[in-house]
Amino acid sequence: MRFLTANYLYPLNISPIKEGVLQLSDTGEVINIFENRNDVFTEKLEIFDGILCPGFVNAHCHLELSHLLGKAEKGKGLLDFIGAIQQRNSYSAIEKQIAINKAEQQMITNGIVAVGDICNTTDTLSQKQKRNLKYYNFIEVFGVEDDLVKQIISVAKYLRNQFRKAGQKATISPHAPYSVPPKLMEEIKNSFSTEDELMTIHMQETKHENDLFEYKRGSFYNWLKEINASPEVWNYRTKSNSVLEELGNKKMLLVHNTFAKKKNVTENYYCTCPKANLYIENALPDYSIFDADKLCVGTDSLASNNSLSILEELNIIQENSNFDLNTLLKIACKNGAEALGFEKLGTFEKGKIPGVNLIFDLNELKVIA
Ligand SMILES: [Zn+2]
Numbered sequence: 001m002r003f004l005t006a007n008y009l010y011p012l013n014i015s016p017i018k019e020g021v022l023q024l025s026d027t028g029e030v031i032n033i034f035e036n037r038n039d040v041f042t043e044k045l046e047i048f049d050g051i052l053c054p055g056f057v058n059a060h061c062h063l064e065l066s067h068l069l070g071k072a073e074k075g076k077g078l079l080d081f082i083g084a085i086q087q088r089n090s091y092s093a094i095e096k097q098i099a100i101n102k103a104e105q106q107m108i109t110n111g112i113v114a115v116g117d118i119c120n121t122t123d124t125l126s127q128k129q130k131r132n133l134k135y136y137n138f139i140e141v142f143g144v145e146d147d148l149v150k151q152i153i154s155v156a157k158y159l160r161n162q163f164r165k166a167g168q169k170a171t172i173s174p175h176a177p178y179s180v181p182p183k184l185m186e187e188i189k190n191s192f193s194t195e196d197e198l199m200t201i202h203m204q205e206t207k208h209e210n211d212l213f214e215y216k217r218g219s220f221y222n223w224l225k226e227i228n229a230s231p232e233v234w235n236y237r238t239k240s241n242s243v244l245e246e247l248g249n250k251k252m253l254l255v256h257n258t259f260a261k262k263k264n265v266t267e268n269y270y271c272t273c274p275k276a277n278l279y280i281e282n283a284l285p286d287y288s289i290f291d292a293d294k295l296c297v298g299t300d301s302l303a304s305n306n307s308l309s310i311l312e313e314l315n316i317i318q319e320n321s322n323f324d325l326n327t328l329l330k331i332a333c334k335n336g337a338e339a340l341g342f343e344k345l346g347t348f349e350k351g352k353i354p355g356v357n358l359i360f361d362l363n364e365l366k367v368i369a
Helices: 063-068 078-085 093-109 146-165 182-191 207-215 219-226 242-246 274-280 310-319 325-332 334-340
Strands: 002-005 021-024 030-034 045-047 051-054 056-061 112-119 134-141 169-174 199-203 252-256 269-272 295-297 356-360 364-367
Touching: 051 325, 056 252, 056 269, 056 295, 056 310, 056 334, 063 078, 063 093, 063 112, 078 219, 093 112, 112 334, 134 146, 146 169, 146 182, 169 182, 182 242, 207 219, 269 334, 274 310, 295 310, 295 325, 295 334, 310 325, 325 334
Parallel strands: 002 045, 056 112, 112 134, 134 169, 169 199, 199 252, 252 269, 269 295
Antiparallel strands: 002 021, 021 030, 051 356, 356 364
16 A cells, blocks of 8 residues: 655646645555545555546557657648658568567656557557557548548458557547548548547647638648548538537547638547647637637657657646646546546546556656556
């Protein structure tokens, strides 16, 4: 049994507690919370300088792209970035595995306990089977030509089943509104069954996505025409949100939302990846438009970020929003756990095994449990 206390405890399901004490079992399960150090009769009280909060949930990552660290040039925009990602297969399997292992280790050191991870391959599966972290795997599909729909969805189902056979949560999800025509959306919707909890999708990462749907023009429009995309991609969609109806209004985690507008914000969960947004588009979302109880945070991949650190992401959000520390930590822990359905994570409620991070000034972090 351990009794942990610091300047403040941030349980996140209740208000912060000054000098509160967190009682943990040997397996890290929350046994009790004490409002006052004097209420705890033990000589084993561990006193820390800083604050204690639950382990972080990285709601959006692409672990399998970890070997692309530093390969995409900064600030070149999303179209250029997509080009850089297409080099992903010119690396050996060993190089990829080493990078995946290192990236996961970095997340552990940075106090992350669970990840919403985008997968186009099974490259990360052997690492995930070590169960160092919890993962919700989103099997990502895209393809702008209508005649490839059957082939794309059957590959996705094969990948999803590989993850499920290994005991991992896995759901087929669309890449983005501009890369998935309605026919493929329909197949993705039909693949969703009782084993699935939510879907994710990249949304409004660039203003060109808005131009495509609202005005049928701009660099995405030109690019899609050039690659012979089905005109169904833009013909009947008037905004990115149109795809939510096509998907049957499932529980969704919408990622990026850098160019989202307040009038289009839905009741879904939203994920912001501020460092990746700065890296690719040199822009950030307007944080005042989101419901703070539905906002999550992700690192995106090492292809568009120089680190996998939720604390670094929180620093950027703090500088660009009015969120107080309790709200920032909810974004980093509670909301992501709720979105991804990790019931034992996210808060210091009795019975949970959430992990414990010690944070000092939103800069230094140490994993305590
Ligand atoms: Zn992403």
